[in-house]
Amino acid sequence: MEPSPLELPVDAVRRIATELNCDPTDERVALRLDEEDKLKRFKDCFYIPKMRDLPSIDLSLVNEDDNAIYFLGNSLGLQPKMVKTYLEEELDKWAKICLLHTAHLRTATRTLRGAYGHEVGKRPWIIGDESIVSLMKDIVGAHEKEIALMNALTVNLHLLLLSFFKPTPKRHKILLEAKAFPSDHYAIESQIQLHGLDVEKSMRMIKPREGEETLRMEDILEVIEKEGDSIAVVLFSGLHFYTGQLFNIPAITQAGHAKGCFVGFDLAHAVGNVELHLHDWDVDFACWCSYKYLNSGAGGLAGAFIHEKHAHTIKPALVGWFGHELSTRFNMDNKLQLIPGVNGFRISNPPILLVCSLHASLEIFQQATMTALRRKSILLTGYLEYLLKHYHGGNDTENKRPVVNIITPSRAEERGCQLTLTFSISKKGVFKELEKRGVVCDKREPEGIRVAPVPLYNSFHDVYKFIRLLTAILDSTERN
Incomplete structure (x- = not known):
């Protein structure tokens, strides 16, 4: 039964x-x-x-x-068996055809002479990251164009905060949980300092009640309601790394928006662990790593999300050539055609070997749901x-x-x-x-x-x- x-x-x-x-x-x-x-x-x-x-x-x-009794997937997920196969496919491609410069990379508007590896196989190098985004969308509950696979978590957090954290004399705080993961804490602290602000005044941390380990939702919502007019960004973990507490993402998002705040989440311990619906929950931005529950290996390729409603209003503060539209990227005319949304935040060539390990894991998630x-x-x-x-x-x-x-x-x-x-x-x-x-x-x-x-x-x-x-x-x- x-x-x-x-x-x-x-x-x-x-x-x-x-x-x-x-x-x-x-x-x-x-x-x-x-x-x-x-x-x-x-x-x-x-x-x-x-x-x-x-x-x-x-x-x-x-x-x-x-x-072994392996109960450490919250820190480093196990290796999918297909990782070696996928790595060998790309290494073999690299060994055999990387120097055959008579290949052609076909884009929407022109043909570019270049390496075969950029256009062939299940993971063409030029779009290696994009080739597996479809496998990520159901895990985070987002549209494909709202997701970018790039960098490491804290790098992505910095890139997102550079665009979403625009403090004013009145609205200058970032709200987070006390004892957030150290890298988040340092990133927020440094972003505040980057704007010449006083960390003691602009970094607002919510602590659990005396004698309690976890935060009460009513306390989080109360702080947002009382102080929201001075908060620029609400930035919480989706799930706290130490206590294991899963925060009510839609409720926090709704409360933050009601006070005019941007709301973002570090989903390192939530992605691949709990069901997420970032688009439907109206989350503004999020980022995550992939080496925990997503089993991509130490230092694996991270992810970022920006809601499609911001696609034409939130721009990257730092730009690289992979944020340029693919159809004209290789014109080399230095006239930026920025991709709308989170894909415009991509800076450099996707690391194909990191794509391989994540690909192997995401295929398993697709089968399991x-x-x-x-x-x-x-x-x-x-x-x-x-x-x-x-x-x-x-x-x-x-x-x-x-x-x-x-x-x-x-x-x-x-x-x-x-x-x-x-x-x-x-x-x-x-x-x-x-x-x-x-x-x-x-x-x-x-x-x-x-x-x-x-x-x-x-x-x-x-x-x-x-x-x-x-x-x-x-x-x-x-x-x-």
Whole structure:
């Protein structure tokens, strides 16, 4: 029996336990969930690290031939198996035909003598980025002409802010969450300084309430309402890197627009993790990296979005030749014909090798669909949350186990796949023991261990095994 789309994860777990006549914490529940998983085949599209290859592994505690429990897709996604094939295609093209200058690059108005590589294959070099944009549009919920694949995230953030942040004596603030990712913080700080403004006055950060880890939506909306007339740009994370909190993007956007602000988002931890509808939500601009949930490899090609309503009014502050219309780009007459919208913000030739790795991943997303991935993710992370609370929620007064606190919001609509855990004991010891047993996750200051079961390649049995290992570690810590 397939779970209802409205069925809560805990209810699904209990339903399956009832069907199997076992406890909800029984391993058979995880195995049944995996049997019913319609996305399980996609795990075979990725290379899963082996225990023997992990640098901090203790081989006396594991089977070296087993797969690692990889819960770090929120930091670096796994490698799609097709990456090597696509890279070899382009390297082979480069090796064989790059010097054949009798080729012709055909554009809308003229023929240009140039290298074959620019016009042949599934990823013509001259439009390598554009050739895969169609695979990105459903992931971010945008029209193709609203998306550019270029640069790195913070580079794109700077380019966007140069055009959207135009402070005046009255409207000079950028609003962001406190403890934003450092690169965002530095970028905003430097943009404010670039305009000769006082960071203390123009950088408005919203903090959680005393004793709380995450922001309340009513507090965000209240600040926008009260201070919006002095705010030029509202710039939030889509999903906070540390707490795992998913912000209400459409509500923040609507509130910002009501006060005359531009509204943008850093979607590094949201893209490929949760469903996005940037165009329909009327977001002004956004940017994201692709090496986390989009699995493009370290330093992979980033993305940017500008709503089509700004296509003819928001211009790039810095221009390069790839912002020029392709049809006349090679006239070489130095008369700029700027492409409207975000594609006019492109500066240089697309890096075809980075396009390859992103291409391999985006094809998997196209097959799986964000709707199906999100549905599995809610159940997968909900199952993890259920087991954590069952074993380590602080209710076991007899065994006096160390307590695990989940600082990520419990409501599915307020989080993605990541849960951030804090402990009643030192996180460093817990993290070290997890590493020794082949669990790949990460720790973040001040107190968090981030765990992210990714629906493309993680299973419910991965979650079950993780909980068993964590429980053994915490039990051992208590005994010692």
